[in-house]
Amino acid sequence: MLRSDYERDLSSLQADLAEMATHVEQATRRALNALETQDLALAQQIIDEDDHIDQLQDDLENKCVTLMATQQPTAIDLRALMSAVHIGVELERMGDYAEGIAKICLRIGDQPLLKPLIDIPRMADLALTMLDESLQCHANRDEWQARKICQDDDAVDDLYNQIYRELLTYMLQDPRNIERATYLLWVAHDLERIADRATNIAERVMWLVSGRTVGTGSMKSDRSLR
Amino acid sequence: MATTSMATRPAVRAINVGVYYGSNKVIEGVTMDMPENEITAIIGPSGAGKSTLLRCINRLNDLIEIFRMEGEMWFGDFNLYAPGSDPTQIRYRIGMVFQRPNPFPKSIYDNIAFGPRINGFKGNMDELVEQSLQGAALWDEVKDRLKESALSLSGGQQQRLCIARALAVEPSVILMDEPCSALDPIATLAIEELMQELKKTYSIVIVTHNMQQAGRVSDKTAFLLPDENRVAHLIEFGDTRTLFTNPTDERTEAYITGRFG
Incomplete structure (x- = not known):
């Protein structure tokens, strides 16, 4: 392999991750849309399309393994490859959360939603902004933006706690609400997890830039009630 | 089990x-195809x-x-060990680069011109020298000092000169016997880059005890291992990517992961 081909493969990892992230973002937005409009066909489509995200992660991982096995990357190159593998795993899991929301749509079926969706779309916006920014700071190798993303997670956790408390009141009010309230709680939980995974990506960027390990949870306070 | 592509x-x-x-x-039962315009590494x-x-390939x-070979070695449609085949002619078509650069104690120009002259080359020698040095990515560094002694070049340049010398007699296969073992990492990288250029025109077989180099440069890798009687066998042969990420034989795995050898 020419050194220039190796460099090209290394820089292509960013595009691979960006492609995965785009699919994750679209899947999440469409899953929220399917929930709001109770579009079961759309929900099923999102579930089916998750295979594509899995395939992208497989391809990325194979590319990284081959480069590691044949090119002996060191220092920043090695961290770039390791980071790409990690971030690929995070994105694949985020795709699963989007799929999870779509599955909840199918379970709700044609039962009316317990309440209009207000805070859940706000959570989704925050989480997906964090995802977008985490990929940006990976592309720019921006340690400071990465730190900011870790702090943004607090706002998502706060929203999640608020939704949780609100849904509890619905359940206490009438036990027949419990099933439908639980579905919405699961959706909020999936979104909270997406934001957490974006934080993991940001932590991975800090490691990529500095070479110092940032332990999970050390940067974010994790205020979600779990 | 050995596989062939x-x-x-x-x-x-x-x-x-x-x-x-x-x-x-010393060697038993090696069957393998070394493809055209690819780099085959033997580790x-x-x-x-x-x-x-x-x-064995260039006799x-x-x-x-006391050397004796059994089995067959083919170069295209040509049986290299057929009675009457001329080893000297074979070596023009199948060039070789050795472990240590071994330029003749002559000028840079004469190092390249030596083989073609012996060969009765009648064309434009200046052109051939330039082409050969260009082919070995050395021309730009030496074009103003062609009359200087080849021994004045650095180790990496000398090795590229030896490659240029091999190219001058228009081979189609180039054999390389640990061509970088006497070179520093920068000169090694230059040779490895050159090999990627050369394989567009030539087929290359390289022996290296540096398996990382095999991983970096080659398309196919062959793994040889001696048994307890010190008879070498071809343990595994296949695509380099596969062999370095998922070898089929556990002895290959042990070797490339540094568990023995």
């Missing part, structure tokens, strides 16, 4: 090659017969009196 047409084909020095068998521990196998072992 039939995906690309072989430049060199070894069929059940065995090698003896006197009554000692293995010391004493695994890597160089011996490589030297360099013929110079050793």
Whole structure:
């Protein structure tokens, strides 16, 4: 392999991750849309399309393994490859959360939603902004933006706690609400997890830039009630 | 178990090659296709017969009196060991670069011109020298000092000069016997880059005890290993990517992960 081909493969990892992230973002937005409009066909489509995200992660991982096995990357190159593998795993899991929301749509079926969706779309916006920014700071190798993303997670956790408390009141009010309230709680939980995974990506960027390990949870306070 | 690839047409084909020095068998039953316009690496521990196998390809072992080869070695449609075939002619078509750069104690120009002159080359020698040096990515560094001694060049330049010298007699296969083992990492990288250019025109077989180099540069990798009687066998042969990420034989796995050898 020419050194220039190796460099090209290394820089292509960013595009691979960006492609995965785009699919994750679209899947999440469409899953929220399917929930709001109770579009079961759309929900099923999102579930089916998750295979594509899995395939992208497989391809990325194979590319990284081959480069590691044949090119002996060191220092920043090695961290770039390791980071790409990690971030690929995070994105694949985020795709699963989007799929999870779509599955909840199918379970709700044609039962009316317990309440209009207000805070859940706000959570989704925050989480997906964090995802977008985490990929940006990976592309720019921006340690400071990465730190900011870790702090943004607090706002998502706060929203999640608020939704949780609100849904509890619905359940206490009438036990027949419990099933439908639980579905919405699961959706909020999936979104909270997406934001957490974006934080993991940001932590991975800090490691990529500095070479110092940032332990999970050390940067974010994790205020979600779990 | 050794596997062979039939995906690309072989430049060199070894069929059940065995090698003896006197009554000692040193290599047994090697069958492999070395494809055209690809780089085939031969790896293995010391004493695994890597160089011996490589030297079978251009009949360099013929110079050793007690050497005997069984099986067949084909160069395209040409049986290299057919009675009456001329080792000297074979070596023009199958060039070789050695472990240590070995330029003649002559000028840079004459190092390149030497082979073609002996060969009765009648064309434009200046052009041939330039082409050969260009082909070995050395021209820009030496074009203003062609009359200087080749021994004034650095080790890496000398090795590229030896490659240029091999190219001057218009081979189609280039054999390389640990061509970077005497070079520093920068000069090694220059040779590795050059190999990627050369494979567009030539087929390359390289012996290296540096398996990382095999991983970096080659398309196919052959792993040779001696058994308890010190007879070398081809343990595994296949695509380099596969061999380095998911070898089929546990001995290959042990070797490339540094568990022995």
